[in-house]
Amino acid sequence: MSNANCHEVTVNHQAAMQELRDMHNITMATLKAHEQQKLLLEEDFEKLRLSLQDQVDMLTFQNQSLKDKAKRFEEALRRSTDEQIIDALAPYQHIEKDLKSLKEVVEMKNQQIHQQEKKISDLEKVAQKNVFLEEKIQVLQQQNEDMKARIEMNLATQLTEENANLHESVEKESTEKKRLSRNNEELLWLLQTSPLMSPAPLWSSPSRPSPVPLVHHLWTAHLSHFSCIKI
Incomplete structure (x- = not known):
């Protein structure tokens, strides 16, 4: 080689050896972390167990205390006399009677409410009728005012015509009076200036007529004419 x-x-x-060492280190670190976590979990579990044990002990004690109280209460009830039981039930003896009275009161209130509702309904009907009557009264008042206006208009027209006729009659009468006054003045003047009204002579002739009949005739004719005009 x-x-x-x-x-x-x-x-x-x-x-390869370095890679194995790195993997070993990582594995050991992970195991160490897991070991620490395990220790923490064990500590927490122990604390929780102790806490739960305390609660169990306390609940057991309370349960026993309640059992003892229940037992004493049961024994007390057994020792209770009938009079004590009656005294204990005394506040509840009138419940049925009170319920009956309350039921009667409720029924009475219901009747009163029904009566009030009927009164309200009657009042509403009366109010509607009053509204109808008010409207009818307004219509009648309007008709009355219209009729009054027409009557006043007709009366004014009639009075105007009567006043005109009366004024015309007064004018005619005034004119006639003026004419008669002039006639009287003329007649008086004629009487005063007539030779027949001169002083009579000491002698009188049998053939000369007397002035008295002539004056009497003129005055009678004048009065007759005046009477015809007045009629």
């Missing part, structure tokens, strides 16, 4: 081959074999052998 040549020196080169020997050297190559030596190098490969050393590399």
Whole structure:
């Protein structure tokens, strides 16, 4: 074997040995870590076991205490007399009676509620009727106002016509009175200026008529004309 081959074999052998050493170191480190973890788990387990044991012991003690109390209570109940039992049940003797009274109160309240609901329903009906009546009253009031307006308009028209007729009558009467006044003045003037109204002479002629009948005739005719106009 040549020196080169020997050297190559030596190098490969050393590399393989180094790889084995590295793997061994890694394996040992892993085992050591596992061992430490195992120790920690064992410690935690021991702590947990002790804690659980304490809890078990405490629960066992409490259970025994409860058993003792139950036993003493049972013995006390056995020693209790009928009077003690009656005293213990006394607060509950009136439950049935109280329930009956409560039921009666509830029924009475239900009746009151039913009556109130009926009253509310009646009031709602009355309110609806009032609304209808108010609307009807408004319609009637409007009709009344319209009728009043028409009556006032007709009355105003009628009064206007009557006032016009009355004014016309007054005008006619005033005109007639003025005419009669003028006639009276003319008649008075005629009477005053008539020769028949002159002073009579001391002598009288049998053939000269007396002025009195003529004046009486004129005055009578004037009065007759005035009476016809008034009628």
